[in-house]
Amino acid sequence: MTISKPMIGITMGDAAGVGPEIILKSFDHDVVHETSRSFVIGDASILERAKQYTASTKTIHRIASPSEATFERESIDCLDLGLLTEDLPLGEVSPQAGNAAFQYLAKAIELANAGEIDAICTAPLNKEALQKGGHMYPGHTEILADLTGTKDYSMMLSAPNLKVIHVTTHVGIVDAINMITPERVLHVIHLANDTLKKAGIESPKIAVCGINPHAGENGLFGYGEEEEKVIPAVQQAQQEGIDVQGPLPADTLFFRTVRGDFDIVVAMYHDQGHAPVKVLGLEAGVNITVGLPIIRTSVDHGTAFDIAGTGIADENSLVEALRQAVELAPKR
Incomplete structure (x- = not known):
């Protein structure tokens, strides 16, 4: 053929x-x-x-x-x-x-x-x-x-050694936080998992960003957004057999992903996901709608x-x- x-x-x-x-x-x-x-x-x-x-x-x-x-x-x-x-x-x-x-x-x-x-x-x-x-x-x-x-869709950015998929994109930061729900986070985890499987990765390693600095640090930062919006989605995905971790601190997560610890990062909002990709060079990044x-x-x-x-x-x-x-x- x-x-x-x-x-x-x-x-x-x-x-x-x-x-x-x-x-x-x-x-x-x-x-x-x-x-x-x-x-x-x-x-x-x-x-x-x-x-x-x-x-x-x-x-x-x-x-x-x-x-x-x-x-x-x-x-x-x-x-x-x-x-x-x-x-x-x-x-x-x-x-x-x-x-x-x-x-x-x-x-x-x-x-x-x-x-x-x-x-x-x-x-x-x-x-x-x-x-x-x-x-x-x-x-x-x-x-x-x-x-x-x-x-139900999401924006994925792909650059050498780094893929990022977004829970929210073109909205202000306050609106973004309000739009984040466990259902939406779980759906984006599913999109990440399915997309990478279709690309040939048998069991994608997925990392999920926290919303607050240090992923909230057990309630020290924020108002419990991680516990309310992110953790239930990660736990549900894990129960489904998806290899996912989070919420993890965004300030170190992108470095770890470029190093090879993860195949893709689930970012909570536009700049959290876009900035690390663009640091790698505007000529290197590709925008994919999944x-x-x-x-x-x-x-x-x-x-x-x-x-x-x-x-x-x-x-x-x-x-x-x-x-x-x-x-x-x-x-x-």
């Missing part, structure tokens, strides 16, 4: 940022062509403009559907939605670009749901532009959940408006996101 290379739809993200540039640069990497059939969902005119400030010599091949893609090394297939023009200002918040970023992702979800692509890989969008464009979401993850009808009916990976950095159009953006996070999309995609 011959297994075909997975079909990956790359969404352009916010066209006023570095998305078009890192997409062009990623197609210069042999691994993209050798492991996948990748094409862009966005605006061909924006990709053409980005060639002016990159070294890319690729021909932009406009297509109307994935079936028209040729996947030739000297060209980049672009499913051209025709939403933007070349005079879109770079490095500025734009409602037009925000709306376009939403439409690119909506099209990708439509294709994935129809089985026309095997996975989605997303370039970054700008949350302010997205909302000014009429789409009141905090980010990619929430759009994906809404448009696929997914109620719990969806489709595979989605993303760069773990923003639109970088401050360097948009300069030609210095690093594409390696996108290349890594594509690599992981290939690994996670269903095999045909």
Whole structure:
């Protein structure tokens, strides 16, 4: 039986940022062509403009559907939605670009749901532009959940020697603590366990962060959040046979995980999980939404408006996101 290379739809993200540039640069990497059939969902005119400030010599091949893609090394297939023009200002918040970023992702979800692509890989969008464009979401993850009808999902960050999955993400710290429940923590433990098993780890070692400093230190810090919200979930997961420990102090847990003590960390809130991954380097991290009916990976950095159009953006996070999309995609 011959297994075909997975079909990956790359969404352009916010066209006023570095998305078009890192997409062009990623197609210069042999691994993209050798492991996948990748094409862009966005605006061909924006990709053409980005060639002016990159070294890319690729021909932009406009297509109307994935079936028209040729996947030739000297060209980049672009499913051209025709939403933007070349005079879109770079490095500025734009409602037009925000709306376009939403439409690119909506099209990708439509294709994935129809089985026309095997996975989605997303370039970054700008949350302010997205909302000014009429789409009141905090980010990619929430759009994906809404448009696929997914109620229970989580954001996982993956970097060399460190994987982190989140109980809460794009909410303020007070709201995050209120949203943490034993049921939610247990569900995220299940997502972590299932995801790593599918990736080939037979019995994942899972560590769960505490909410307070020193994981509350037996009630010394906080108001019993660990005892109320975290410990019941960990105990239930252990009874189910999952190899999980916690709550553990976050200030040492990430070091222990990089050292190899654990396969994944369950973080309670956004910055608790994001900061350690980003210390390893913005080019190293990949954002994966788990719990969806489709595979989605993303760069773990923003639109970088401050360097948009300069030609210095690093594409390696996108290349890594594509690599992981290939690994996670269903095999045909």
